[in-house]
Amino acid sequence: MTTFRKIAALAVAAVMTISMGACGNTGSSAADTQDLVVARSLETTDMLPQTGFSNGDIWAIQQVYQTLTRNKTDGSGVEPGLATSWKQSKDGLSWTFNLRRGVKFHNGRTMTAKDVKFSLDFARTARDDKPWQFLFTAIRNVEIVDDYTVRLDLNEPWAPLPSDLSMSASSIMPADFGGKTETEFRNNPVGTGPYKLGEWKKGDYIKFVRNPDYWETGKPKLNSVTFKYVSDANTRSQMVQSGQAQIDEFPTAVSVSSLKKTRNVHVESFPSTSLIWVNLNNRRKPLNDVHVRRAMAYAIDKEAIVRAIYYGQAEKANSMLSKNLMGYSKDVKDLEYDMAKAKEELAKSSAPKHFSLTVQVQSGDPEKSMLAQILQESWKELGIDVQLQTLDSTTVYSNRTAGDFDVAMFEMTNDISDPDEWMQYMFSSSANVNSGYRNEKVDALIKRAAADSNQANRLKDYAEVQQIIADEAPEIPLVYKPGLFAVRDQVKDFTVTTLGEYKLADTTIARE
Template sequence: MMKTFRKIAAVAVAAVMTLSMAACGGSRSTAADTQDLVVARSLETTDMLPQTGFSNGDIWAIQQVYQTLTRNKTDGSGVEPGLATSWKQSSDGLSWTFKLRHGVKFHNGKTMTAKDVKFSLDFARTARDDKPWQFLFTAIKNVAIVDDYTVRLDLTEPWAPLPSDLSMSASAIMPADFGGKTETQFRNNPVGTGPYKLGEWKKGDYIKFVKNPDYWEKGKPKLNSVTFKYVSDANTRSQMVQSGQAQIDEFPTAVSVSSLKKTKNVHVESFPSTSLIWVNLNNRKKPLNDVHVRRAMAYAIDKTAIVRAIYYGQAESANSMLSKNLMGYSKDVKDLEYSMKKAKEELAKSSAPKHFSLTIQVQSGDPEKSMLAQILQESWKELGIDVQLQTLDSTTVYSNRTAGDFDVAMFEMTNDISDPDEWMQYMFSSTANVNSGYKNEKVDSLIKRAAADSNQANRLKDYAEVQQIIADEAPEIPLVYKPGLFAVRDQVKNFTVTTLGEYKLADTTIAQEQ
């Protein structure tokens, strides 16, 4: 193992040298005096329809154009008014009434009313194979229009996460009947109520948003435009910020941070995050369907060494598959701590005690995940597992996960709402969108019971039990919790990313660069 970490450390040092050289040769930004922001991003935006967009590359773009009835607080502790100014639950818990904000206009100039809210939520909860967020709406029986600025949601059962669910991008409010467009037309030319509207979208390259002059929050946004530039290679993103081609680099590698901090006119922002780096195992495939195989693989991973070798102490070992910055996280979860002795004992009990092969799918342009894959390859080799690495673009890695076409893959997960119900259902239920094939009736029952219980203490107890079951059965393996790191040029002011990952760009400005 030490030989592997020395090799990885050498790769990391080479990466730092490359970035340092780029910094020395950087040129001043040509856009220093404008209000046009360019963000170099690691994930492509592929879908701007809120109900079908599924990756962070989609969601964080959708949030610039659309808005929801409730919105997440910056610290992820709950929700606050959005397009709804207030809401009230009935005494029996079976309905919620929402008062809508007056004077909100869509990008097409039409005023938002209850008719638009009903259309949007009804569309969101109508079952379809390409809608990954259906589970958020299963308790909604009916969306009723009370008057032009009041809607009532009738439920099949009490549902504690509802106000948080309605802050999810899939709950975004669209104009009724897609504003007179077909769904396909609307998907390519979206209309929302957000601070920015779609300007130009060159798929596979960039998506540009322009200022909404009729935005309901007066005096916002400050920027004329925001461009999310898709750049899969981490080194290239850092070089773009160092040279001024972009003002923000989304998720610079930990090894590059020290170099970036030494670059003139650039600083590194670190925001609290729900980010978890984890290993997804395809539980449908032999021998990964064997709990002893999965446990052996989990025991063989030295997370402390990973934090040191790859993240340079800027992350921490994860004990649970639920983020530590999310309500419901249990610090008492006992994970399968590194022990090659226990790993070999588990494998000896399994259906594949001697030798088998598998492939890890790795996202291209991501040196951290590439190094992680090398560590996993070396760790599992000690168990007699032949591990092949397959490098693919991020879009393919995600689509393969949806199709179940993988053995092992690594992902970064962030929660989109303040309630853990989304994470629980998306990751662990028998219909989970991560498509690991894991099924456990007790886990399903605990998740369902927690969602229907308004007593928070009871919910926390159920969620702690789920986390321990997942830790014991290892359908997925948590690796590290990460902060939200961004390389930012000094000219960018009031740039904030919420604990749940949303870019708060309505207040962001660009000052003249010194």
């Protein structure tokens, strides 16, 4: 309990810091100009949809680009986007999509089937810097039927296809990058979304301005949206309290009580697929030993984490699949906290006595910092020497992609309504960019589930995968979190989907 008393003391200090930082309101000018500022925890580093990787990229990309299908707000499925309808062939080997007419790109060109073919062909062409290419491996060919109809021919039946096409990597771009080189287009993107790129100062902010030719009549209502990169959670809270920003993305749980007491500020809690987990590099010894990983999982007291760090505003996770996503199984038996079992597992391992590892921690994130300290103390009881390395979020994410880490912690949401993305991305040998985990049975189950149109069969396969992952602990789920946002009262109709996407086309700013 000593560790958790220390963490509680840190939490109190964080509250005091946030409270002391509150200052006067400067938000009224935002209502005059309809310019929204969102203080974000992750930087936008890449605006090319097929290579953009983190939520810092994806949620920015979704303001500029659109996809054939789009996620419903509650994450229960997809609805028409740039395609108005679609139909699967009887043999399941092709899908025909009817395109929306009269949609213009930001450069004034009208979107046609030629643009759809170019975009999907580019997305499915394998390249090392395309982390989402695995979503398109089932597509054999993209055929232009006419200017407003495309047919996707498949190598095999693929049940998740309509959901896969809602992913940001499926965004529709103008053919041939609108006459630009790929590099030029990456830095000056052109899409069909409600906002277009205004200004991008990398490492600081990215600003989007209203698209006057947007196809949804009367939208968007804001003149501009600025995603301001602020890695420090306390600073983000201070910005929304003072009116420098209208929205604070992901305030810490410990700051919520202070924010709720701030004049003209309220805290929104949206249902979410957010999961915080411990990322173990299975490529490195001794983390490639299942007994070592199981020992480390048994040593983590998740209930204490929920109390000490999240003040009950999170829920202990039993599975690496979010509970708000189709396919989640409540029956998965997790490796619950048991230090005796942890020591038994370690005794069976290739490193039974002592080893060292480094946990990479994102700077400016007090919750991750406290989590890292809990892991350090918990694993110390097993004789593991844990060093904490604080890095900026961009470096932590790039290290994950490169496999240059021992242990790290991440918070992610699913990007589509089907579990296939998460299953492939996290655990498939062909697509895994997180842990390096390899399991032929898991690969076969994931592939079979994606090819099966029978929902009951798919759910059964996904439940089995979840249990295997829980047993072998290639990664360790910690908590499920709601989508928390500190929002100034003047912001109206701000909505975030269960999958984390910002719905800003209807948002407005009123006078305070």
